[in-house]
Amino acid sequence: MLRGKRIVLGVTGSIACYKAADLASKLTQAGADVDAILTESAAKFVTPLTFRSLTLRPVFTDMFDPNSPMAEEHVALARAADAMIIAPASATTIARLTHGMADNMVALTALATKAPLLVAPAMDSQMWGNDATRANVASLRARGVIFVGPAEGRLASGTMGLGRLADNDTLLGALRQALGAGGDLAGRRIVVSAGGTQEPIDPVRYIGNRSSGKMGFAIAEQARDRGAKVTLVCGPGALATPYGIERVDVGTTAEMADAIGRATEGCDALIMAAAPADFRAANPAGQKIKRTGADLNVELTPNVDIIAGLRGGFVKVGFAAETESVLVNAHAKIAKKGLDMIVANDVTAPQAGFSGDTNLVTLIDRAGEVEELPLLTKHEVADHILDRVARMISARR
């Protein structure tokens, strides 16, 4: 999403400027061409050389620089940008933007660009909460400016509150979403499930499985980056919520079934990457089961098959995590569960298991067409799945 994209990074006066250096580095590593612009105040906190060294490109500070590599740099940068992000954005910069001022290179470029403009505020919570700032933010939002953050936490003043610069994963997610807003899933609503569920045996023990949720999270992110509105229903796990995605946390398969039933109303597609537990304890104990030295038998009863039970006119994609006879089992599941497509993988294959970042899968559609994909990252696999989903949604409409 960021490869080859021209991103203008406006850096304004805040101690959080040092974090913008890391953002410049992450954007550059992701393949973006970063044009950093520092205001005079920003250059008091960090040096232009920091950004020059990280982006390997000229850095702009002065709109009257006679030696600038660009003849008409203010307009040239604004025109070339695929997106502009101001991080950190001070209260003064937000006020400048509100009034359409162009008295420094950051404000001027923001005024001149037609690219999506993202603003990541960083300031003391009292400044953020001031009526003047709130009115400025509301006015900019109404004009389509995308605000990211601020986050809550410890502020430079030593107090706790709202005003921290959003973290770089959030800023990168917001940029990716803004860049992909017109993608092939724009206007589509996609529900993705991820991770395993946990079925209690007693208040401290449960039946679970090895699903990490990484495949479902990758699909959710890639769908967001293609313009979709994404709801991610996930079992317990430590993965951070990607920016711009509605997350619904569930514990058991029954809870997942409820959440997915609600989320899929009126959706365009369900991609069921989760591994809901197929069984639950028939009679979970109300108190912790004590060790007595004797055998313990836990009676299990089957859970609902979530995806098989859903009918609603949307595209249904299932996964088949198998340990043997992968294709035969996957074909059978398409018919049994009424799927449009299944993503089959042998979870015992090296580099294709649950917790890694790669996957080796075969896509099989309802017509029986089989596409074997090479070993790919989970994000690349997600894009192959979404290529098909986008086509299937269009075909249905």
Ligand code: CTP
């Ligand atoms: N699935 C579901 N509800 C369940 C179990 C599975 O919706 N209770 C979904 C999974 O999310 C996946 C697909 O069904 O998309 C296939 O899951 P899998 O575990 O491979 O199939 P099962 O039906 O559980 O069959 P088995 O465990 O016997 O292989």
